[in-house]
Amino acid sequence: MTSEAKKPNELTIVEAARALRARDFTVRDLYDACIAAAQAKNPELNAYLELFEADDAAIEVAQKRIDTEAEKAPMLCGIPLAIKDNILVEGHLASAASKMLENYTATYDATVITKLKNEGALFIGRTNMDEFAMGSSTEHSAFGSTKNPHDVTRVPGGSSGGSAAAVAANIALAALGTDTGGSVRQPAAHCGLVGFKPTYGAVSRNGLIAMGSSLDQAAPLTKSVADSKILFEAMKGNDPMDATSIPAGFEFPKSSSKKDITSTKLRIGVPYHLLESGIDQDLRAQFDAALNNLKEAGHEVVDVSLPTSSYALAVYYVIMPAEVSTNLARLDGIRYGLAKRGATLLDDYVESRTEGFGPETKRRILLGTFVLSSGYIDAYYRKADAARVVLLKEYEAAFENVDVIAFPTTPSPAFKFGEKTNDPVSMYLEDIFTVTANLTGMPAISVPMGTVMREEKSLPVGIHFTAPRGADDLLFTVAALVTSEKL
Amino acid sequence: MATPEDVKKLADLARISVPESELEAFATEFDAILKYVGQLEELKVTKGEPLLPYTNVFRADEHPHEPGAYTKKIVEQFPAREGDLLSVKQIITHD
Numbered sequence: 001m002t003s004e005a006k007k008p009n010e011l012t013i014v015e016a017a018r019a020l021r022a023r024d025f026t027v028r029d030l031y032d033a034c035i036a037a038a039q040a041k042n043p044e045l046n047a048y049l050e051l052f053e054a055d056d057a058a059i060e061v062a063q064k065r066i067d068t069e070a071e072k073a074p075m076l077c078g079i080p081l082a083i084k085d086n087i088l089v090e091g092h093l094a095s096a097a098s099k100m101l102e103n104y105t106a107t108y109d110a111t112v113i114t115k116l117k118n119e120g121a122l123f124i125g126r127t128n129m130d131e132f133a134m135g136s137s138t139e140h141s142a143f144g145s146t147k148n149p150h151d152v153t154r155v156p157g158g159s160s161g162g163s164a165a166a167v168a169a170n171i172a173l174a175a176l177g178t179d180t181g182g183s184v185r186q187p188a189a190h191c192g193l194v195g196f197k198p199t200y201g202a203v204s205r206n207g208l209i210a211m212g213s214s215l216d217q218a219a220p221l222t223k224s225v226a227d228s229k230i231l232f233e234a235m236k237g238n239d240p241m242d243a244t245s246i247p248a249g250f251e252f253p254k255s256s257s258k259k260d261i262t263s264t265k266l267r268i269g270v271p272y273h274l275l276e277s278g279i280d281q282d283l284r285a286q287f288d289a290a291l292n293n294l295k296e297a298g299h300e301v302v303d304v305s306l307p308t309s310s311y312a313l314a315v316y317y318v319i320m321p322a323e324v325s326t327n328l329a330r331l332d333g334i335r336y337g338l339a340k341r342g343a344t345l346l347d348d349y350v351e352s353r354t355e356g357f358g359p360e361t362k363r364r365i366l367l368g369t370f371v372l373s374s375g376y377i378d379a380y381y382r383k384a385d386a387a388r389v390v391l392l393k394e395y396e397a398a399f400e401n402v403d404v405i406a407f408p409t410t411p412s413p414a415f416k417f418g419e420k421t422n423d424p425v426s427m428y429l430e431d432i433f434t435v436t437a438n439l440t441g442m443p444a445i446s447v448p449m450g451t452v453m454r455e456e457k458s459l460p461v462g463i464h465f466t467a468p469r470g471a472d473d474l475l476f477t478v479a480a481l482v483t484s485e486k487l
Numbered sequence: 488m489a490t491p492e493d494v495k496k497l498a499d500l501a502r503i504s505v506p507e508s509e510l511e512a513f514a515t516e517f518d519a520i521l522k523y524v525g526q527l528e529e530l531k532v533t534k535g536e537p538l539l540p541y542t543n544v545f546r547a548d549e550h551p552h553e554p555g556a557y558t559k560k561i562v563e564q565f566p567a568r569e570g571d572l573l574s575v576k577q578i579i580t581h582d
Contacts, residue, residue: 107560243544314526325501332502334575339566345576346502354504362503366494366513367520369501380524386532425519 008033010170013227017075020066027063027078027122030173034080034124038171046146047156047165049085051125052092062120075230077120082172084163085126086133086209087218089113096209097141098131100331100338100356110207111242112176112218112235119234124172127162131358132328133183133211135159136430139421140360148190151457154414157187157430163221164191174222174231180211181316182409182434184219185446189409189462192448193221194479196228199469200441201246203232204239212323213244215316215438225447225479226487232472252470266478268294268465269304269402274433279411282452283461287408290449290463290482297481304398304405308390309436315391316435317428318371318384324361325368331356363424392440399468404478407433409446409462413454433464442466445475447482489517 008016008030016030025033031054042048062078069077083089086096088106090113095101109117116123130140138146138161148156149169156165160177164187167175177184179197188195197219205216220231239245270291275284291301333339333352340351357365371380398405410430420427437444449463463482467474480487491510494517498505505513558571567574 104564105560107557107564240546243546308530311526311530314524317520317524318527329502333566335573336564336566341576345578348576349502350504353502357503362505363513363516365501365503366497366505367517369497370517370521371524373497373500380527383527383530383532387527387530390530390532423519424516425523428520428523 007037007170009037009173011173012224013075013079013173013222013230014224016079016173017077020078021070021073027059027066030078031059031080031122031124034171034173037169038124038166041149041169041171044147044152045149045165045169045171046128046144047162047169047171048082048125049095049097049128049143049162050093052123055122058117058120058122062122065120074119074234076116076234078122079120079173080122080124081116082124082127082163082166082175083113084160084175084177085129086178086211087113087176088207088209089123089126092126094126094209095142096132097129097143098356098358098361099142100352101209102142102338104337106207108207110218111204111239113207115235115237121234124166127160127166127175129162129177130159130183131361132209132324133159133178133180134324134360134364136182136186136427137415137417137420138162138187139417140358142358145417148414150192150459151414151454154416154459155190157190157410157414159183159187160219160221161187164188164193164195167191167193167221167223174220174227176231177219177221178208178211179217179219179438180215181320181438182431184221185409185434185444185462185464186430188221188446189448189464190414190460192451192460193223194225194228194448194483195219195221195446195462196232196475197437197444198232198236198472199246199252199443200438201242201244202443202472203235204237204242204245206239206241210327212320212438213327214323215320217438225476225483225485228445228479229473229476229487236472252468254468264298266294266299266404266481267402268299268301268478269398269405270301271306271309271405271407272303273305273307274309275407278432279408280413280452283408283412286450286452286461287463291406294481299481302402304402306394306398306405308387308394311387312391312436312439313428313432315384315387315439316431317367318380319388319439321364321368322372322381323368325365325372328357328361328365360424388439391436392442395436395440395442395466396468403467403474405466407464409433409464413452413459413461437466440469442469443472443475445479447479449482489514489521493517
């Protein structure tokens with residue numbers, strides 16, 4: 001389909017930026033097209049928790065920049081984006097899809113929002129998510145689940161499910177999510193999008209509602225690899241407001257045999273030992289076909305061994321709840337958020353937290369409290385913390401011989417509502433492939449690799465690539481090979 | 488095996504109240520999760536390996552913002568206030 005045949009809201013960022021400069025339509029037309037599509041589709045999908053009032057001043061400024069700066073205007077100028085409900089936009093509600101913060105108005109812009117505003121980007125609304133970003137289906141939202149536009153009887157994935165559904169349904173050109181264990185890559189795979197998690201510290205966490213502070217990254221959900229790169233370029237950079245932000249000019253140690261990343265022939269490592277069971281056969285066939293295409297294009301696919309990876313999910317389900325229970329301790333009904341009042345100050349805390357948090361949030365807070373409690377901290381938390389280094393070293397050793405590591409993003413396509421809600425462990429297994437990148441800080445990307453049929457519906461599936469820390473750009477190069485894009 | 492009493496104790500520590508009727512369900516789920524996480528026991532991790540290189544990062548104590556620049560916005564989020572002060576329960580008694 002050519003871009004002429006598409007409606008403005010159906011375009012990629014690159015296509016829309018070109019059309020804005022060619023005067024095919026105005027910034028206002030583009031914004032209105034997204035809003036009209038959102039008003040038509042959102043009642044069914046529940047991708048947005050709120051559509052913002054149009055910011056007329058911002059729309060006007062963006063149009064003026066395009067008129068006067070033309071090609072020099074930033075690519076994101078005038079582009080309507082959807083923002084996950086755990087990223088602060090000053091003056092707007094930011095609830096993290098929780099009753100706890102249902103009426104919380106952001107008092108400042110997240111650094112990523114400031115950066116996007118500087119580029120002239122526009123914000124359509126805030127998107128649904130699993131409460132405090134805990135979940136893989138958006139079913140843990142306090143405000144109802146989001147539906148997958150490819151099949152509304154299925155989940156869009158999560159936790160950034162609202163952002164993914166909004167982009168897949170063409171009610172935003174692109175979206176921001178956050179990725180703590182796969183929360184952008186897994187919904188990207190389930191909705192047929194590109195989801196990219198940057199190297200930890202590449203993008204500021206300032207103004208994100210914290211879940212697991214050593215794991216969280218803001219991350220783009222887009223229709224193309226080129227769009228993903230544009231958003232990453234706009235968002236990245238050192239931020240004094242985030243102590244874990246990578247200092248300007250810092251270079252991660254390179255593997256000794258590392259080739260120049262501009263090398264046209266890539267070596268792709270596949271940990272076949274992790275793929276022996278648990279993966280749907282047709283999904284595996286799509287994965288093998290995607291690798292075959294890369295081989296036919298002259299790239300090399302080799303087997304790599306990552307023995308500790310089979311423990312990654314267990315490590316994650318110690319580290320993450322520990323950080324969750326710590327981060328969410330600040331929500332006590334005193335300074336902001338839901339405030340219930342009981343007989344004593346302790347009652348104030350307990351009643352606010354009990355009413356404010358949903359079941360999955362409570363489950364993870366309790367689990368985190370357990371793994372950090374005296375008597376268990378060595379066996380669980382400290383052991384898991386040490387295992388992160390083992391995982392990182394194992395990957396770094398593998399990167400001595402390969403440029404990137406590939407596996408399917410998820411073992412199965414999008415699942416049905418309710419299928420995993422009564423079995424936390426089966427829900428957690430959704431993240432089995434994606435968590436390692438968060439535990440080690442490495443960048444990773446999920447790219448559509450085709451579809452599989454379920455009940456006569458064609459469902460997208462994703463291929464996942466991991467690169468060494470700091471090699472974010474290499475992932476765009478590899479991902480563009482899969483989507484046949486020219487970057 | 489996690490017992491309802493264990494869950495109750497953790498909930499107390501976490502300042503959350505879990506109704507008696509739900510303690511059993513939480514304990515069952517907890518067991519399933521801990522069984523999965525228990526795989527870590529088999530994992531050999533060398534003692535004394537350095538962890539990921541975390542260091543404290545401090546910002547220079549300079550360039551404060553204008554006093555009161557954020558006061559109004561923050562105060563608006565207070566559940567209860569007296570003027571610009573956050574109002575909380577009395578925690579010290581005089582008797």
